[in-house]
Amino acid sequence: MGATIIEKIIGNNTKKEVKPGDIVTVHVDRVMIHDIFIPFVASKFEEMGFTKLYDADKVVLIYDHLVPASQVDDTRHFRVGNEFVEKYDIKNIHRSDGICHQLMTEAGYVKPGNIVFGTDSHTTTYGCVGAFSSGIGYTEMASILGTGTMWVRVPETIKVNIKGKLPENVMAKDIILKLIGDLGADGATYKALEFAGDTIDDMSVSSRMSMANMAIEAGAKCALFTPDEKTAEYCEIELTDRERDLVGDADAQYCRVIEYRAEDFVPVMACPSNVDNVKPVSELVGKEIDQVFIGSCTNGRLEDLMAAAQVLQGKKVAPFVKLIITPASRKIYNQAVENGTMAVLAGAGAMVTHPSCGLCCGRAGGILTDGETVVATNNRNFLGRMGTSKVGIYLASPKTAAACAVAGKIVEPE
Amino acid sequence: MEKFSGKVWVLGDDIDTDIIIPTEYLALETVKDMAPYAFSPLRPELAAQIKQGDIIVAGKNFGCGSSREQAPEIIKALGVKCVIAKSFARIFFRNSINNGLLLIENEKLRDVVSEGDDIAVTLNQAIEYHGETYEIASLPKNLMDIINAGGLVKAMRKLNGLD
Numbered sequence: 351m352g353a354t355i356i357e358k359i360i361g362n363n364t365k366k367e368v369k370p371g372d373i374v375t376v377h378v379d380r381v382m383i384h385d386i387f388i389p390f391v392a393s394k395f396e397e398m399g400f401t402k403l404y405d406a407d408k409v410v411l412i413y414d415h416l417v418p419a420s421q422v423d424d425t426r427h428f429r430v431g432n433e434f435v436e437k438y439d440i441k442n443i444h445r446s447d448g449i450c451h452q453l454m455t456e457a458g459y460v461k462p463g464n465i466v467f468g469t470d471s472h473t474t475t476y477g478c479v480g481a482f483s484s485g486i487g488y489t490e491m492a493s494i495l496g497t498g499t500m501w502v503r504v505p506e507t508i509k510v511n512i513k514g515k516l517p518e519n520v521m522a523k524d525i526i527l528k529l530i531g532d533l534g535a536d537g538a539t540y541k542a543l544e545f546a547g548d549t550i551d552d553m554s555v556s557s558r559m560s561m562a563n564m565a566i567e568a569g570a571k572c573a574l575f576t577p578d579e580k581t582a583e584y585c586e587i588e589l590t591d592r593e594r595d596l597v598g599d600a601d602a603q604y605c606r607v608i609e610y611r612a613e614d615f616v617p618v619m620a621c622p623s624n625v626d627n628v629k630p631v632s633e634l635v636g637k638e639i640d641q642v643f644i645g646s647c648t649n650g651r652l653e654d655l656m657a658a659a660q661v662l663q664g665k666k667v668a669p670f671v672k673l674i675i676t677p678a679s680r681k682i683y684n685q686a687v688e689n690g691t692m693a694v695l696a697g698a699g700a701m702v703t704h705p706s707c708g709l710c711c712g713r714a715g716g717i718l719t720d721g722e723t724v725v726a727t728n729n730r731n732f733l734g735r736m737g738t739s740k741v742g743i744y745l746a747s748p749k750t751a752a753a754c755a756v757a758g759k760i761v762e763p764e
Numbered sequence: 765m766e767k768f769s770g771k772v773w774v775l776g777d778d779i780d781t782d783i784i785i786p787t788e789y790l791a792l793e794t795v796k797d798m799a800p801y802a803f804s805p806l807r808p809e810l811a812a813q814i815k816q817g818d819i820i821v822a823g824k825n826f827g828c829g830s831s832r833e834q835a836p837e838i839i840k841a842l843g844v845k846c847v848i849a850k851s852f853a854r855i856f857f858r859n860s861i862n863n864g865l866l867l868i869e870n871e872k873l874r875d876v877v878s879e880g881d882d883i884a885v886t887l888n889q890a891i892e893y894h895g896e897t898y899e900i901a902s903l904p905k906n907l908m909d910i911i912n913a914g915g916l917v918k919a920m921r922k923l924n925g926l927d
Contacts, residue, residue, distance in 0.1 A: 373904065373906055386787075386790055386791070386832075387831075387832075387833075390833065390834075394917055397917055397921070398917055398920035398921055398923075398924060399920065399921050399923075399924030399925070399926040400920070400924065415787075416791065421788075421791060423791040423792065423793070424791050426791070426793070427791065468831075469831055470830070470831055471829065471830045471831040471855055473831075484855075485830075485831040485855050486831060486855065486858065486859075487831055487832075487833030487855065487858065487859035487862060488833050489833060489859070489862040489863065489915070489916045489917060490858060490859075490862055490916065492917075492920075493916055493920050496920065496924075497920075497923075501906060535778050535825050535828055536778075536824055536825035536828065536851055536853070539825065539851065539853060539854055540854055569825065569828060569853055569854060571854055624778055711787045712786070712787050712788060713787055713788065730780075730782070730829065732780045732782040732783065732805075732829060733780075733782065733783055733805040733806060734782060734783070734786050734804075734805035735782050735786075735787070739805040739806070
């Protein structure tokens with residue numbers, strides 16, 4: 351019988367055939383720890399009695415949520431992280447290069463078929479290159495650092511087929527928001543999402559990244575895209591036969607198959623304060639806004655900034671709106687400077703910040719207060735995420751967000 | 765079989781980790797420092813009201829959102845004996861087991877129970893409330909092993925020959 355992508359990845363790792371429900375121990379190819387959790391990982395690791403890492407080369411430490419520090423206590427995380435890196439001889443550390451999920455693939459730490467765990471829920475992102483990646487807590491991270499292994503339950507898979515050509519004003523973000531709305535915030539809990547179809551084939555790795563990033567918002571354990579030539583170019587590798595074979599077989603068993611026609615998608619928003627509260631932008635038109643945020647591991651890539659620049663070209667941000675743009679990495683920041691995107695954004699009145707998690711986790715400039723409304727391209731609109739619990743957060747694509755910034759209210763992008 | 769009873773606090777669906785502990789408090793040094801802010805975006809007064817041995821009963825997808833392990837640790841630090849929900853989010857579930865916070869899945873109880881009432885739980889068997897019995901499933905062996913070891917830290921200490 352055929353296998354789904356996740357069954358193949360776990361099967362290759364454990365060197366045996368697996369089926370959903372099996373509980374197996376996998377060897378971990380790479381781990382990512384970010385600044386918020388490093389003090390906890392470090393103390394649990396030593397409390398567990400470990401004295402060395404299973405493989406220092408497989409450990410990546412990234413400072414992003416707290417960069418640069420916005421509260422005095424934040425600096426303690428950098429100090430503990432630096433001490434941990436020194437003590438255990440970790441070479442892979444990024445102190446101000448960008449958001450962890452961007453850097454893991456951008457800097458070449460994740461390859462197709464890898465099994466990767468990170469201390470952040472959006473670790474599902476690396477499925478964009480055909481890796482099984484998922485978020486865990488700091489206690490499990492500490493145990494992986496010592497043992498190099500972790501138990502996983504082989505998940506069932508939901509297959510999502512998308513065929514056809516997307517409308518001009520629709521981005522990958524609209525697809526994943528629509529899917530989350532259809533599935534519900536727990537519709538894929540414990541399950542893998544597997545994407546296929548010619549719409550997906552035509553998509554950039556960056557767009558696949560936006561979708562894999564948000565799989566967790568439907569509760570999914572991971573999201574998977576078949577590695578192709580675009581993946582190979584992005585990862586700067588030649589695909590092996592085993593990597594090419596990371597495709598869901600025709601006779602694989604899926605717990606659910608969902609079909610979409612690309613032409614049917616429209617710009618959508620996730621309305622306050624749940625990611626599955628998804629509505630077409632056309633139903634929300636006219637609502638006044640105070641701020642727009644374009645950035646995050648979901649939508650802070652060059653193609654996102656360029657999509658925003660296309661909308662903002664020759665226009666100005668509405669007088670009462672603050673437009674905050676946060677590139678996902680230093681590399682993207684520099685690329686946007688070099689290709690002229692940054693000049694368009696700044697010229698339109700955007701405030702472009704340093705690469706980091708920024709406003710997405712509610713710890714950087716741009717916090718809002720009661721009664722205010724923000725249109726944002728990140729992945730969560732939970733109560734209190736960007737300020738007080740009475741802030742309305744509407745999640746949207748970069749195109750929609752940029753169009754709203756110009757209009758000063760919710761509008762559909764052209 | 766372990767039995768216990770406790771007073772119930774009732775919450776809704778999709779209680780996310782930003783509600784359980786907002787990001788702004790995550791850089792406080794200890795879980796104890798963070799605990800007073802638990803559930804603050806939703807019910808700022810709740811953390812001070814919860815007493816040792818109380819039980820949280822919630823709807824579906826409890827603990828959805830981020831991987832912050834402080835969420836189950838804080839609930840445990842508040843003295844909550846167990847969380848009973850229609851369903852749990854995946855990372856929260858693993859984090860709770862690893863920290864010895866007991867989670868119980870039950871579809872029906874949330875819709876009938878009233879806040880402030882007492883319920884009785886028999887581990888891996890059933891919940892009793894107002895004369896009705898609500899069956900609960902038992903946890904898989906690999907998870908019970910971690911719980912029985914006293915959490916993942918203790919299991920690893922044993923592995924490393926420390927305890």
